[in-house]
Amino acid sequence: MKDTNCRYCTCADDISVKVADLETSVLLLPMDQTYRGRCILALNDHKSEVFMMAPDELAAWARDLSRAAKALWEVFSPDKINYAVFGDLYPHLHMHLVPKYKGGPEWGGPFLLDLSKDSLMSREDLEERAGQIRRKL
Numbered sequence: 245m246k247d248t249n250c251r252y253c254t255c256a257d258d259i260s261v262k263v264a265d266l267e268t269s270v271l272l273l274p275m276d277q278t279y280r281g282r283c284i285l286a287l288n289d290h291k292s293e294v295f296m297m298a299p300d301e302l303a304a305w306a307r308d309l310s311r312a313a314k315a316l317w318e319v320f321s322p323d324k325i326n327y328a329v330f331g332d333l334y335p336h337l338h339m340h341l342v343p344k345y346k347g348g349p350e351w352g353g354p355f356l357l358d359l360s361k362d363s364l365m366s367r368e369d370l371e372e373r374a375g376q377i378r379r380k381l
């Protein structure tokens with residue numbers, strides 16, 4: 245099911261590039277790369293809560309999550325990957341996969357979203373980084 249007013253349902257997200265379509269979700273790489281390799285795993289269907297997924301969809305989504313996290317681990321060698329689900333403003337189930345590095349931004353705390361700073365990558369560099377991740381999926 246899709247919601248025509250939803251940025252994830254309509255693929256109207258102009259601040260990221262698609263890494264790949266997975267079993268039940270799409271992996272996106274946002275332009276804000278404050279946290280090198282941060283990705284967003286967005287469910288294909290418009291559902292706001294984890295419990296709204298059928299058991300087989302939930303299992304497939306977990307496989308997508310694991311596959312994406314492993315690819316990030318292999319490409320970026322983080323010290324830890326953080327997993328965050330909010331959705332207050334965009335209530336379409338999506339998870340931020342955030343590679344974190346000792347001594348890096350917000351190590352030991354929650355990651356921050358800030359599109360106003362200089363951490364936005366060019367679309368060309370973003371496509372290259374997305375390709376690195378795609379090859380590890």
Ligand SMILES: [Zn+2]
Nearest residue numbers: 250253290336
């Ligand atoms: Zn949606």
